[in-house]
Amino acid sequence: MNRKGCPDEYPISLTINGYEIAVFQLTKFDLEDWAYGYLYSEGFIQDANDIEAILVDEEMGSISVSLRTDFDGEQVFSKKKHYTAGCGRGVTFFSMTDVKSFEKITAEKTYSLSYLLKKRSEFAQKSELYLETGGMHGACIIKEDGSMVIREDIGRHNAVDKIIGHAIRKRLQPEQLLLLTTGRVSYEMISKAAKFGFPVIGSRTAATKQAVQLAKYLNIEVIGYLRGKMATIYTSAGRVENDVSSELALEI
Template sequence: MYNVKEIQPVTKYEDGMLHEMEDSIATEYPLTVYVNGEEFATMVCTPTNMEELIVGFLASDGLIRFPDEIESLSIDESKGFAYVDLKNKSISGDSFSNKRFIGSCCGKSRQFYFQHDAKTAKTITSRTTITVENCIKLMREMQEGSSDFQETGGLHNTALCSTEGVILSRSDIGRHNALDKIYGHCLLNNVSLKEKIIVFSGRISSEVLLKVSKIGVGIILSKSAPTTLAIELAEDLGITAVGFVRGNRLNIYSHPDRIINEVN
C-alpha cells in the first residue's frame, strides 16, 4: 500500500548552517490503465482515491457517462496497473492510436482535441452566486484543511463546495488528477452538482477549465492565474473563472455576474 508522502533524509541550509534532517516528500506513482484489455493511458499521480481517479478520468475522456457502464474495475497497486472492462462497448482504434502518458505537471502531456472535448464539454447555465467574502473563505478553508499539502508542499488541492463551505476535497501531485478524483467521487456516490463551486489551488489552464465544464460546475475559484485560452473557453461555456484568490483579493475573468460584492 502506497502512502501520500514518504519520509526522506535531507540536508537543510538555514541561518548560515547546514544540518541533516528528515522531511515529508510527496509520493509520485505511475498508474497504467487498461480498458477492455488494451493499454489506454499512464497517469502519474498521488496513490490515493484511485478508483475515483480512474472513473473521473474515463468520464472526462468521454469513455463513460455513468459508473454503471463499467463492468469491472480492479487495481494492482504493487504493479501500478488498473484494469477496466466496459459493458457492451467496443473502443475504436482511434482511442488507442497513441498511448498517452499523463504527467504530473499537466498541460501538453495530455492529448487535447477540440473535436473530442466538444462532445463532452457542457455549456453552464447555473444561476448560482457567491459573495466575494465567501470566495475568500472557501479558499482559506480548502488550504487549511490539507495537512498533506502543509507537510509536503508538493500537492495540488481541489474542493467541491457549496456557497457556504467545503463538501469534499482531494489532493494530488497533478492538478488534473485532483479534479478527476472529485468528479469520480461525485459519479460513484451520486452527488448532486447543482449550485456547486470548484475551489482549486493550481493554474486555470484550458484543460482545467474544460474539466470543470464536464463536471458541470459554473464557478471555479483558483489561488493562481488563468491562461488566455482558459478565459476564452470560460466565456464560451458560461463559466465564471476567478483567479488570484489570496488574502483579501481576487480577480474575476469571465461572467462576473455570479460574484457579488456585499458592501457593509
C-alpha cells in the same frame, strides 16, 4: 528547521477492457476516484454505472477497468493525444475544438466573493498531504450546505479528476457545487469542469488566456488568485458577486 516529507508520485497504467490507454504519474491516494473521474472527463463513460468492475493494484502500479458499454480501443488510439502541462503530466483526448462542442453551463446559483475567499482558506487548512509535504496540488468541491470534500495529487489535473470521480460516484448534482483548485486553470482544466457541469471554478493561482476564452464561451465563471482578500475575476457570468474592495478584486 522543520523539514517536510517529499511528495510521492508513481507510474500507474490505466487499462480499459484489455487496452492500455496510457501510463500516468499519480499519487497513490484515491486512485479509484481518479479512474472514475478521468474516464468520465475523457468521455469513456457517461456515469458511474458504465463501469462494471475496477481493480486497483498499487503494488503493480495498474488500474484495470471493465466497461459495461462497447469500447473500441483502436478508435481511441487513432485520436490525437494532447499531453497536459505541469507536474504529474497526463493525457487528454479532447482538443480545444472538441471542448467548444460541450453544452454551455446554465446554472443560476450565485456566491459572494467573500464566501469563495473564506472557503479557499478553509480548503488550504484542510489539505493534509500539502501540509505534510508542501508539494501537492488539491481540488475540492463545496456543497450547498458549505461542507467540502478534498482530493490531492502531485498533478493538478489528476486532483480535479479525483474530485470529479467522487462526485459522479456519489451522484452529486454539479449545479449545486463549487469547484476550487490549487493549480493553474488551463484549457484542459476548463474542459473537465465543463464536462461535469461545474458553474464556478476558483483557483489560488492564474488562468491561462485560452482557458478564460473557453470559459467565457461555455459560460463558466472563473476566479483566480484567491488569496487572503484578493482575487481576479476573469469572467462575467453573473454567478459571483464582488462584495470586497474593488482595489483588491480585479475584474478582467
